[in-house]
Amino acid sequence: MDSRRNLAYPCHVPSLHALANPARFLAIARPLTPVLFWAGVALLLFGCWAGLTQTPPDYLQKESVRILYIHVPTAWLGMGGWSGIAVSSLVFLVWRHPLAMIAARAIALPGATFAAICLATGSIWGRPTWGTWWQWDGRLTSMLLLFFVYLGFIALVRAEDERAGFGGGGRIAALYGVAGSVLLPIIRYSVVWWNTLHQGQSIGLTKSTIDPAILWPLWFTLSGFTLFFAGIVLMRMRTILARSKAEARLRRRAHHVEVTA
Amino acid sequence: MKAKHQRLTLAALAVAAVGGSSALALSALKDQAAFFYAPGDVKRDALPLGRAVRLGGMVAGGSLHRMADGVTMQFVVTDGVARVPVAFRGIAPDLFKENSGVVAEGKFNPDGSFTASNLLAKHDEKYMPPEMAGKMHETKTLVQ
Numbered sequence: 001m002d003s004r005r006n007l008a009y010p011c012h013v014p015s016l017h018a019l020a021n022p023a024r025f026l027a028i029a030r031p032l033t034p035v036l037f038w039a040g041v042a043l044l045l046f047g048c049w050a051g052l053t054q055t056p057p058d059y060l061q062k063e064s065v066r067i068l069y070i071h072v073p074t075a076w077l078g079m080g081g082w083s084g085i086a087v088s089s090l091v092f093l094v095w096r097h098p099l100a101m102i103a104a105r106a107i108a109l110p111g112a113t114f115a116a117i118c119l120a121t122g123s124i125w126g127r128p129t130w131g132t133w134w135q136w137d138g139r140l141t142s143m144l145l146l147f148f149v150y151l152g153f154i155a156l157v158r159a160e161d162e163r164a165g166f167g168g169g170g171r172i173a174a175l176y177g178v179a180g181s182v183l184l185p186i187i188r189y190s191v192v193w194w195n196t197l198h199q200g201q202s203i204g205l206t207k208s209t210i211d212p213a214i215l216w217p218l219w220f221t222l223s224g225f226t227l228f229f230a231g232i233v234l235m236r237m238r239t240i241l242a243r244s245k246a247e248a249r250l251r252r253r254a255h256h257v258e259v260t261a
Numbered sequence: 262m263k264a265k266h267q268r269l270t271l272a273a274l275a276v277a278a279v280g281g282s283s284a285l286a287l288s289a290l291k292d293q294a295a296f297f298y299a300p301g302d303v304k305r306d307a308l309p310l311g312r313a314v315r316l317g318g319m320v321a322g323g324s325l326h327r328m329a330d331g332v333t334m335q336f337v338v339t340d341g342v343a344r345v346p347v348a349f350r351g352i353a354p355d356l357f358k359e360n361s362g363v364v365a366e367g368k369f370n371p372d373g374s375f376t377a378s379n380l381l382a383k384h385d386e387k388y389m390p391p392e393m394a395g396k397m398h399e400t401k402t403l404v405q
Binding site: 058130135182215 | 265268269272275276279280283287291294295296297298299317353354355356357361364380381382383384385386387388389390391392393
């Protein structure tokens with residue numbers, strides 16, 4: 001445990017590995033961050049403009065269908081974010097890769113935010129179409145659970161930080177990250193397994209039941225939100241790396257003072 | 262290497278155990294987690310009397326009658342297996358209409374009819390411009 005004090009990045013791996021990898025990561029992440037972020041914002045703005053002005057209304061829902069250009073990407077990224085946390089947690093648990101847990105903690109907050117936006121836009125959409133803000137049906141309830149699971153992950157990471165120093169732990173949060181992935185198929189198939197108020201799957205791998213005239217701006221907002229999300233995650237990873245470096249330096253200095261005193 | 266393989270095996274086992282147990286829990290939940298009863302469910306099992314339930318299905322074509330007072334209506338909910346007559350007094354959502362999905366909240370009467378206290382409109386997963394809807398859109402059932 002004491003050896004961790006001498007590492008710039010606090011992980012249970014050979015120090016060379018720990019130092020080399022974040023450095024290589026930063027060399028790529030630093031120029032990539034603004035590219036992802038601004039490309040995402042541009043695609044997003046174009047998709048929103050197209051979705052608000054360039055597409056016909058739905059035959060049944062009229063203009064309210066346009067909220068799908070926000071609702072669907074945030075739902076996918078809310079779930080995609082947790083897939084990222086689950087994969088990173090697994091990589092951290094098995095290979096002890098120093099960047100994996102940093103990636104998982106970086107994803108947690110934007111993932112939770114996107115899940116919350118998905119729930120909020122769904123609620124706003126539900127009022128004019130279904131006639132209700134909220135119902136405890138399978139899809140809505142499982143998505144709300146995912147949001148709470150995100151909050152649990154964030155709380156666990158913080159608790160481990162308090163116990164083991166910033167970035168020092170992560171084992172319990174990683175186990176939780178892997179276990180939480182059982183929610184993903186439940187959300188995906190909730191509309192198939194159970195009678196729900198939410199309609200079935202519109203967009204599959206090969207075909208879509210949304211008419212192309214209405215569908216096309218979704219690809220812009222979806223790719224835009226995804227790049228935006230990736231840009232935010234890279235920013236947060238760099239912040240976490242910088243902070244754990246600073247805290248390790250502080251610890252080293254404290255150790256030095258202790259020894260020389 | 263040895264330790265890494267051990268952790269990989271443990272992680273795979275843990276994932277399989279968590280996945281298997283949640284699959285078991287979900288299959289046990291199957292009926293309880295349904296949002297509404299379909300008319301076919303009620304026909305197959307006993308009427309869920311004396312408690313608030315939801316009934317979901319399609320509003321049968323030609324079955325919707327609005328009373329003279331403007332807020333009372335009667336219609337038939339069907340899932341292709343069975344039909345349940347429904348009485349409702351109140352304001353229905355905009356998307357509520359014949360040959361469209363509905364989820365009614367209320368209670369069953371002993372004679373098999375249903376008295377609704379609230380209506381929710383259920384639409385399907387198809388979205389299209391208005392001019393295309395007439396020629397190719399036909400909703401068959403929204404009940405799995």
